[in-house]
Amino acid sequence: MPSLGPIGNFDLVKKINMEHALSTILQYRPLSRAKIASLTGLNKMTVSSCVDLFVQKGFVVELGTTGTSRGRPPTLVDLNEKAGICVGVDIEINHFTVLITDLLGKRLDSKVFPLQSKDPFFFVEKISIVLRDIVRDHGTRQLGIVGVGIVIPGYYNIRTDVVDFSANLQEWNDFPLRAELSKRVPDTAFYINPAPYAGAMGEVHFGGAKSAHHLVYVTSSWGLSAGVYSKGELFTGSTGTAGRLGHSTIHMNGKKCTCGSRGCWEMYASIKALYELLDTTPQALSFAEIVEGIKRGDSRMTSAVHELGHYQGIGLANVVNAYNPKVICIGGLLALLGPTLINSIWNTLREMIPERFLLNLEIYCSDLGELGIAHGGVSMVLRHLSGMIIEHSLLEQPKV
């Protein structure tokens, strides 16, 4: 049975219509009250009462009028993007990145901090200091810190609310990340997701997959894993480890993997595999040099990437079969290989899957760059923006 949500009453009606009005503003901003009414189907008065409340609380601002057509010129309204800030934190093995944005997701500041220890408490202490500074600097805004999106290099158990890594960073296993953060930085909303989930959300919000209804984002770097976004929300599975594709088998009895199994996709289609194909090491040949070589048309590197693309294609064929996405986005370092990679992926896909099942599919490489995953963290926060604004708007409403 799908859960039924809240019961119907005046509160709910008000909230639903505020949500309609606000979402429309966020999507079409700036626009007039009249436009909101026609877009949403809401009554003019309903729109006015909602918008006026937002304006009164400072979440929405009235811009001037702009008379283009006939009749009384409309008063444009827009989100007050300064009414609060969002924070995205991208944790990697040796460092973490903190990104601060306004309510539109525009970068205000970002900073990289080294992680000298693999102890999760070391990270928690360090980020707490950073966050407390941010709260001090921005806490006076109407909304203060809307939330903090934490992106972790592994999985987070959404049932038990603890970290669920396996191989790398074993020290983090079973660490109650949210609880430890909340203890140190109270009254702050934390949203925690694995990197590929954040990547998917970032692409939908900021990247090339805007408003895609069915997206699979594949982080391809030293490891491989996927974030699945479907019909407006993440597909997490029962505990939050859906999309753990790096260790799915594409070649049983194949190469031994660090995870203990054999023939994992990761062994054939990650950067590690690329270096094996090139029979060299990152020390001898940096990844940037490979990217450069591809652009130059270096034949040895190109053919290695083609072979890598073939293996990527085998795994992505499984992705197509499993999730039937509309869009596949390649993220991580391998995204820099661009069309060279994509082409050979397509070649393999066409060999493996009947044309019929490929008609509705696009594949592209992310171009959000360095801060892409941190922006994904911000998008996890922005997803809750309208709910938070509505909550604040209904707070302390003076009874007449």
Next chain:
Amino acid sequence: MPSLGPIGNFDLVKKINMEHALSTILQYRPLSRAKIASLTGLNKMTVSSCVDLFVQKGFVVELGTTGTSRGRPPTLVDLNEKAGICVGVDIEINHFTVLITDLLGKRLDSKVFPLQSKDPFFFVEKISIVLRDIVRDHGTRQLGIVGVGIVIPGYYNIRTDVVDFSANLQEWNDFPLRAELSKRVPDTAFYINPAPYAGAMGEVHFGGAKSAHHLVYVTSSWGLSAGVYSKGELFTGSTGTAGRLGHSTIHMNGKKCTCGSRGCWEMYASIKALYELLDTTPQALSFAEIVEGIKRGDSRMTSAVHELGHYQGIGLANVVNAYNPKVICIGGLLALLGPTLINSIWNTLREMIPERFLLNLEIYCSDLGELGIAHGGVSMVLRHLSGMIIEHSLLEQPKV
């Protein structure tokens, strides 16, 4: 952006609360109005007004009072399961099964019809006659035919509304099944889904996965494919072919498959593969005899099933990684192999996936039997029952 649904007004409030009341009746029936109020959080008067409307329209009946506790004895109300009927149609290659149930999904009648031709029009004409008879016999009930759930041996494109098979039954490709059915049997709701999707819904509604939030149902017969049920709804993908796992690669460069690719799961873990392992044919050794042999403890057959289970396990490990389900249900003929199969599946899973990711997982074989898939078709209809009852209840409401 998640779509925002209807705007908030009195109609919506009424519908939401009717939905709460009715769903509670369906789930806890029979029960009193007071109990509905306490379970839903609705006001007593709200519950009364909803229930009274249902009773007046004949969808809900008042049973007698049952005084157990102190105080005025409650009046129990229950769904009037005779207020309409549901139809499930399970199409297979050579025949189709029609199941008629009451509003609780209880079998009223079922019948198997041969399919002498592979022409989809042949099927459509034949089922139309059957359905028109059903309409004639049951059309007078309050709801008439709530809907017809059609289960097809392949995929259905939910974007273009046409059949999307590939290899088997190529004649059906691009056939606009819903349109052709609606043309012949008007004013009837048709719900069309592939067999594994229906299987998943059937298990959630009638089988061993009741109210599971994350289920993957794997039909294992001559082919393999999966239906994914997550958080109260099917995971369909963008066109409706998600879960096409029979042709996902578990052994690249492996056995050539009928689909043109190589190393498909289906080549190693289906009944076809079992017969290859046993080096015999269905003519020489029926599947029923194999099932019998397993129960008897026949060592040759048992070891073949163990090996089959190993290959099933490899594919199911990929299922666990991809979808992170709480429950995996094995359906189709291989479900009859029961614990023998399940045990070796578990052995392989434990070799391939860290214990941490298996803690929240159950695997079982479906025991819904012969009519399981047809019941899945019925569950596709029942999913719309409360909505349909509410719609009918609000129809022709006399204005005061």
Next chain:
DNA sequence: ATTATTTAGTATAACGTATATACTAAATAT
């Protein structure tokens, strides 16, 4: 220049649903 027309937005009263309060109904416990 004046008037008609068009579009934006507001004021006000009516509508309809939930809800609180007071009530009746019907049982058991004292």
Next chain:
DNA sequence: ATATTTAGTATATACGTTATACTAAATAAT
């Protein structure tokens, strides 16, 4: 026989949407 408890109903109230009538402010037409 009375008090108490629980179920369910009757009635008045509260409140957000909504229809109607209105004001505001622009352009187009005369």
